[in-house]
Amino acid sequence: MRGGAQQTRLALTVFDQPASLFGAVLALLQEGTLLEQICLVALASTMKRIRRLAENAETEWSRLSALTKDVVDWPGAPLGRRVVATSSPPVAELAHLLDGEHISRSHVHPPGDDGHSFSEHIAQGAIALIVGSATAAQQARSTRILLAQSAHGVKTYEFSAPKFPGI
Secondary structure, eight states: OOTTEEEEEEEEEEESSHHHHHHHHHHHHHTTOOGGGEEEEEEHHHHHHHHHHHHHOSSGGGGGGGTTSSEEEOSSOGGGOOEEEEOSHHHHHHHHHHHTTSSOGGGOSOOOTTOOOHHHHHHTTOEEEEEEOSSHHHHHHHHHHHHHHOSSOOEEEEEEEEOOTTO
């Protein structure tokens, strides 16, 4: 790896239901993933619903309210609708790469039998989950968890990228 670069590893999938999303996040946390390594992307109205469910939960789900506390606008919202992401390094890394056109927005979608893009899933009310991993082994564990919990495929990215300020 070149000096000034860092290895970036991301796994991305979508969830149609909050219960399966929350189950995946809890499984990730139990396997040692930090909350700061997890990012959710959804329509603003969907994120608000997820936050309300997490805040009102009397189960382990209440731990997830911290994840949905701070959100930022997601670049390239579908169909002019407001899309937000939880504020975390994985979203900052991916947004930076998209803004810098290091990878095409058309490539940022989970593979699936239905052929829907990331934006189409979000526009239909799905919640995207992005997990950043520090090591290849952690990425493999995260990917297995996402595959077990989501009804959709998982897309992974691993690349060397310049170290971005604030990440």
